[in-house]
Amino acid sequence: MRYQNVYLNALSYDLPDEVVSTASLEDALRPVYQALHIPVGQLEALTGIRERRWWPRHFKVSDGAVAAGKKALSSLGLKGKDVDVLVYTGVCRDYQEPATACRVGAELGLDADATLYDLSNACVGVLNGIIEVSNRIALGQAKVGMVVSCESSRDINEDTLQKLLKNPDMNFLKDSLATFTGGSGAVAIVISSDPTLGRAHRFLGGVAKNDNSQHELCKWGFQRLRQTVFEQFMITDAVGVMKHGVNLGIKTWHALLEEMRWLPEQVDKVIAHQVGQTHRKSVLNAMAIPMEKDFETFSYLGNMGTVSLPLTAAIADEQGFLKSNDQVAWLGIGSGLNCLMLGLEW
Numbered sequence: 001m002r003y004q005n006v007y008l009n010a011l012s013y014d015l016p017d018e019v020v021s022t023a024s025l026e027d028a029l030r031p032v033y034q035a036l037h038i039p040v041g042q043l044e045a046l047t048g049i050r051e052r053r054w055w056p057r058h059f060k061v062s063d064g065a066v067a068a069g070k071k072a073l074s075s076l077g078l079k080g081k082d083v084d085v086l087v088y089t090g091v092c093r094d095y096q097e098p099a100t101a102c103r104v105g106a107e108l109g110l111d112a113d114a115t116l117y118d119l120s121n122a123c124v125g126v127l128n129g130i131i132e133v134s135n136r137i138a139l140g141q142a143k144v145g146m147v148v149s150c151e152s153s154r155d156i157n158e159d160t161l162q163k164l165l166k167n168p169d170m171n172f173l174k175d176s177l178a179t180f181t182g183g184s185g186a187v188a189i190v191i192s193s194d195p196t197l198g199r200a201h202r203f204l205g206g207v208a209k210n211d212n213s214q215h216e217l218c219k220w221g222f223q224r225l226r227q228t229v230f231e232q233f234m235i236t237d238a239v240g241v242m243k244h245g246v247n248l249g250i251k252t253w254h255a256l257l258e259e260m261r262w263l264p265e266q267v268d269k270v271i272a273h274q275v276g277q278t279h280r281k282s283v284l285n286a287m288a289i290p291m292e293k294d295f296e297t298f299s300y301l302g303n304m305g306t307v308s309l310p311l312t313a314a315i316a317d318e319q320g321f322l323k324s325n326d327q328v329a330w331l332g333i334g335s336g337l338n339c340l341m342l343g344l345e346w
Helices: 022-028 030-036 042-047 061-076 100-108 125-138 154-166 170-176 238-260 277-286 305-318
Strands: 007-014 018-021 051-054 085-088 115-118 144-151 185-192 201-210 218-226 229-236 269-272 327-334 338-345
Touching: 007 061, 007 305, 018 022, 022 030, 022 042, 022 154, 030 154, 030 170, 042 277, 061 100, 061 144, 061 185, 085 100, 085 125, 100 115, 100 144, 125 144, 125 185, 125 201, 125 305, 125 327, 125 338, 144 305, 154 170, 154 229, 170 229, 185 305, 201 238, 238 277, 238 327, 238 338, 269 277, 269 305, 305 327
Parallel strands: 085 115, 085 144, 269 327
Antiparallel strands: 007 185, 007 201, 018 051, 144 185, 201 338, 218 229, 327 338
């Protein structure tokens, strides 16, 4: 897929105030480690994640999306009524119904003619949202669109911790390691056909590939315990995700280079989905991408799901890592397995 006149005009984010160290999580897990004869320190050693952020208890993810959205609009001198379409793309939502986008739109002041809806696709949700809005702009159905997301890892971390403390089990601990890498944050992206609005970054296009035979590798949801009792759960086959995810990533990377008509050396920077140090090294090495072309935030923000990649891009931009006219690749992958990679001219 290629685009001619689509721009990312604003990339804003919001982060929780509460910092949760991996050391504190492992201290809480100490009885589990002792029962299973595992030395403390394994989580940080394996992932390279030393801390992450958590929203307060009972936090509504729509509040995070609203905060990020207000920052994005303010940075461009726009108001909610200027937005033609808003897509909320988080895994976490306020309710199953109505769409979380409805409350976000109401708080931002979108008018009655705007289109609002939720889109869910694991960790590539924001990237799918960018495609959705860009298609509407390319078709002349919208002039200005917004993609928002907010993820919260506190509840699933605390629930998983309590289950492990009640029943220390090696298999369950193994399936839960990825859960404890989770961070929280919110992001908002304004997309338009106007190259003069803000610091416009040209969206060139992207490619998507999947390996849906691996849809069982990572699952997050609710399961019924009794007639009126449900329990939240998350299980991840981290080894399987790494193996099949890297294979899918290689195929998607080569497809992106072909679609963008780029040689590998013409890609100035990459922003990859933030999982952990082992995943980062495996993915970049498999694609022969030099480590210095990538920007990392997982060590202090953890894996924020849909928010990780765009929020990392925003910080990379703030810190001057992404420079004007850089050819930048966004490398997204999520459970399913789905891989979506985008090309931008910064």
